[in-house]
Amino acid sequence: MRTSLIITTYNWKEALELSLLSIFKQSQLPDEVIIADDGSDNATKEAIERLAKDSPIPLIHSWQQDKGFRLARSRNKAIAKSTGEYLIFIDGDILLEQHFIADHNLAAKAGFFVQGTRVLLNKKTTQHILEHKKLRVCACTLGVGNRKNCLRSNLLSRLFSFSSKNLTGIRTCNFAIWRNDALAVNGFNEEFMGWGREDSELAVRLLNNGVRRQNIRFNALAYHLYHPANSRKSLKINDTILANTCDNQLTWCNKGLSCHLQDSTFHPNDRIKPAKEN
DSSP states (O other): OOEEEEEEESSOHHHHHHHHHHHHTOSSOOSEEEEEESSOOHHHHHHHHHHHTTOSSOEEEEEOOOSSOOHHHHHHHHHHHOOOSEEEEEETTEEEOTTHHHHHHHHOOTTEEEEOOOEEBOHHHHHHHHHHTOOOOOTTSTTBSSGGGGOOOHHHHHHHOEEEOOOTTOOTTEEEEEHHHHHHTTSSOTTOOSSSSHHHHHHHHHHHTTOEEEEOOSSSOEEEOOOOOOOOTTHHHHHHHHHHHHHTTOOOOSSSGGGTTTOTTOOGGGEEOOGGGO
16 A cells, blocks of 8 residues: 655744654655645745655655645645555644554555544743754653643554544544545545635545544554644634535535646656655
8 A cells, every 4th residue: 555645834844844854764654755835935945855865755845836825725736746545644743653654554444534633732842842853752741732642552542443423623634545535525625715624624525425534542643833823714714615515415526636636737856756766
């Protein structure tokens, strides 16, 4: 099974660097990393190119022009450039426990998408991590919220992971889906502009299309760096889009992934090879 890890970013190269370094140290590497960049400046591009020199896997920098918060479009462009059968999504301010990819691969099964958990880090701890480039976090680390999510246990994961059909806690900062299932519902809905609900709306269409939700617990651990909350000014409009999908039991969005599948702007040089392959 080929796995593509899709990581979102926007003008926070320091966090992205740590996130990528945590990816490089995985016990089981993804086959590729696609950076879904929602319009960052050249500093992010330069950081990616520098990190690619020591990367054990190909990096793909998928960039779009900065026209406001367009996360759904950014992720669709990344999906279109992916080659994996299985897609794992994280945010660019997420640090991964070393078994994250292996745990997600183990949890993957046909007919399901997977929702993972996250550990919240406070502002002071985040500043310390960024300053000292620390990649390891544990339940004993100061400034850690929801500490139970720091515990990795295969036994507890088997006991407490479960399937469901509800939308509570849908977050694509730790999320996985089969590429064919994403294609079947046309990916993320690009009608969403501004923060909020694009991940829940995707989950609704997946559920309406017969894909079930699997919640993974005590595996695939992810540590979320602190940042100020995003603006909620678009939330009312986004809630309306979500409600329409729920009320009409939609499985497809008209403005989605299909817009990018024939995207002629993707060239082979978008794929940044590890140094050893140059």
